[in-house]
Amino acid sequence: MPLKYPLYRALEGSETLYRVEGRRHFSEWQPLGEDRWLVHAHFAEIYPSQVLIQALIEGEGAYGVLSSEEWQRRRQRRVSSDGDPSSGTSLPGSKIMEMKERVDLADWTTFGLSAQAAHWMTARSDDAVRFALDWSQENKADLLVMGGGSNMLLHRDWDGLALHVGMLGIRVLKEEGSRVEVVVGAGENWHQWVINALDNGWHGLENLALIPGQVGASPMQNIGAYGVELKDRFLWLEAIHVQTGALKRFDGAACAFGYRESVFKSAEKGNWIIVRVAFALDRNAPLQTSYGAIQQELKDLPEASWTHRDVANAVMRIRSAKLPDPEKLGNAGSFFKNPVLQADAFVKLQNTHPQVAHYPQPDGTIKIAAGWLIEKAGWKGMHRGTHGVHVHQALVLVHYGGATGAEIWQLAQDIMHDVFSKYGVQLEAEVNQIGRA
Ligand SMILES: Cc1cc2nc3c(=O)[nH]c(=O)nc-3n(C[C@H](O)[C@H](O)[C@H](O)COP(=O)(O)OP(=O)(O)OC[C@H]3O[C@@H](n4cnc5c(N)ncnc54)[C@H](O)[C@@H]3O)c2cc1C
Incomplete structure (x- = not known):
C-alpha cells in the first residue's frame, strides 16, 4: 500500500520528533532548553540522511511510530526558536498563535480597497503555516494567501482566514x-x-x-x-501543500513558467503556499x-x-516616471496581460491597424501591447469618480478612493469588451481576482 505522507515519528528515550514529508524530505524537532524546539528541514540527498529517512519511514530501530494527534500533542509542549529560511526553522511559538480578527485589507493591498478579513494571521515559519492550515481546516475558514497584496483585486469581504506569508531571511x-x-x-x-x-x-x-x-x-x-x-x-522553490502540510x-520545470504564468496559477492553483x-x-x-x-x-x-x-x-x-506609486494612488500595476497572438491573427490585426505596437516572440507568436490597444480605444485617463484608467499608463487601473472591487472589475470588463469589439483581441486580467461572484 502506498505511504500517505506526512508520517509522524519520535526518537525513543528522548523528546525528539520527526515528520517525514516525502521520500526524500523530513523535518526534525529537537528540544532546546526548557521549552523550545529547534526545527530543521532535511533533504535526504546524501548517505547518512538517506539511511536515516529510510529508518524513519519504516519506523524501525529507535524510531517509534506516532499518530498525528499524539505527535501534535507532544509538539505543542514547546514553542519553536528563531532560524533561517533554508532550514525551515521557526520563529517563537507565541507568534504562531497570534491571530487578529476583522482586519481591513485596504492596509495590506496596493489597490487600497476596503474589505474586511474575518481572521488574519502572519506566518513566519513553515510550522506556523501548517498551524494556520490546520486552523482553517478545523474552522472551515476559506484561506486567502497574502504576500504584499500588489497583485490582487478584492471583490468583497473575506469571511475566512487571510494568511500573510512572512518568513524572513536571506542565506547563501x-x-x-x-x-x-x-x-x-x-x-x-x-x-x-x-x-x-x-x-x-x-x-x-x-x-x-x-x-x-x-x-x-x-x-x-x-x-x-x-x-x-x-x-x-x-x-x-519550496512550498507547503495546503491539504497535507507536506x-x-x-x-x-515543475513550476511550468510562462508569460505571467506558472503551475501555481493553473494546474496547482490554490494547492501550495510558497515558503x-x-x-x-x-x-x-x-x-x-x-x-x-x-x-x-x-x-x-x-x-x-x-x-x-x-x-x-x-x-x-x-x-x-511611468507608473503610479501605490502609496499615493491605489493600483496593482498592469491590470491586463499583453495578449499573445498567432502569426495569422496578428497579420489580420496589422492589416487593419498597421501602427499596432507589437513584439515578435522567439516561438513565432506575437505579443501585442495591451496598453496601446486600450489607449487607442480611448480609455487612457478615463475617470469614473472613485476610480479610472491612469492618465499616463493605459494598462493601469487606479483607485482614487471609495471604490469597490466590483466597480473596478466593471471598468475592466468594459475595457475588455470595447477592445474586443474594436480589435478582435481578447484581453485577460493579470491581476488576481479575489472573491469574485
Ligand atoms: C505599481 C506596480 C507595478 C508592478 N509592476 C510589475 C512588473 O513590472 N512585473 C510584474 O510581473 N508584476 C508587476 N506588478 C505586480 C506585482 O507586484 C507582482 O505580481 C508581485 O509579485 C506580487 O507580489 P505580492 O507579494 O504583492 O503578491 P500578492 O498580491 O499578495 O498575491 C498575488 C497572488 O499570489 C498569491 N500568493 C502570494 N504569496 C504567496 C505565497 N507565498 N504562496 C502562494 N501564493 C501566494 C496570492 O494568493 C495571490 O493570488 C506590479 C504591481 C504594482 C502595484
Whole structure:
C-alpha cells in the first residue's frame, strides 16, 4: 500500500520528533532548553540522511511510530526558536498563535480597497503555516494567501482566514566561481532583496528592481520587466501543500513558467503556499539593456562603463516616471496581460491597424501591447469618480478612493469588451481576482 505522507515519528528515550514529508524530505524537532524546539528541514540527498529517512519511514530501530494527534500533542509542549529560511526553522511559538480578527485589507493591498478579513494571521515559519492550515481546516475558514497584496483585486469581504506569508531571511547556499546560489524567505520584500543582491555583487535581477510585493509571490506569475523574468534566475522553490502540510521542492520545470504564468496559477492553483525561493545569480551576469528605454536612460554614460547598478538605477527611474506609486494612488500595476497572438491573427490585426505596437516572440507568436490597444480605444485617463484608467499608463487601473472591487472589475470588463469589439483581441486580467461572484 502506498505511504500517505506526512508520517509522524519520535526518537525513543528522548523528546525528539520527526515528520517525514516525502521520500526524500523530513523535518526534525529537537528540544532546546526548557521549552523550545529547534526545527530543521532535511533533504535526504546524501548517505547518512538517506539511511536515516529510510529508518524513519519504516519506523524501525529507535524510531517509534506516532499518530498525528499524539505527535501534535507532544509538539505543542514547546514553542519553536528563531532560524533561517533554508532550514525551515521557526520563529517563537507565541507568534504562531497570534491571530487578529476583522482586519481591513485596504492596509495590506496596493489597490487600497476596503474589505474586511474575518481572521488574519502572519506566518513566519513553515510550522506556523501548517498551524494556520490546520486552523482553517478545523474552522472551515476559506484561506486567502497574502504576500504584499500588489497583485490582487478584492471583490468583497473575506469571511475566512487571510494568511500573510512572512518568513524572513536571506542565506547563501553555494558559491562556485562567479555563480552564487541564495535562498530567500517568502516574506522578504522583493525590491529590498534585489537591492541586497546588488549590494553583495550578486547579479541578474537588476531589471526587476522596484516591482512591489514579496519574494514568495514572485514565482506565482513569473514576474518580469525590461527583458528579464524571474525564471531566468530561478533555482527552486519550496512550498507547503495546503491539504497535507507536506513540503515539496519545485525546480523550474515543475513550476511550468510562462508569460505571467506558472503551475501555481493553473494546474496547482490554490494547492501550495510558497515558503522560500532560491536563486542562481552571477557576479558576471551579462547586462540586460536591450530595452530602448534603458538604453535611453544610459545614453549619457559611455557604454563600456555601464554597471549592473546603472541598469538598476535606470529601471528605477523609468518605473518611477511611468507608473503610479501605490502609496499615493491605489493600483496593482498592469491590470491586463499583453495578449499573445498567432502569426495569422496578428497579420489580420496589422492589416487593419498597421501602427499596432507589437513584439515578435522567439516561438513565432506575437505579443501585442495591451496598453496601446486600450489607449487607442480611448480609455487612457478615463475617470469614473472613485476610480479610472491612469492618465499616463493605459494598462493601469487606479483607485482614487471609495471604490469597490466590483466597480473596478466593471471598468475592466468594459475595457475588455470595447477592445474586443474594436480589435478582435481578447484581453485577460493579470491581476488576481479575489472573491469574485
Ligand atoms: C505599481 C506596480 C507595478 C508592478 N509592476 C510589475 C512588473 O513590472 N512585473 C510584474 O510581473 N508584476 C508587476 N506588478 C505586480 C506585482 O507586484 C507582482 O505580481 C508581485 O509579485 C506580487 O507580489 P505580492 O507579494 O504583492 O503578491 P500578492 O498580491 O499578495 O498575491 C498575488 C497572488 O499570489 C498569491 N500568493 C502570494 N504569496 C504567496 C505565497 N507565498 N504562496 C502562494 N501564493 C501566494 C496570492 O494568493 C495571490 O493570488 C506590479 C504591481 C504594482 C502595484
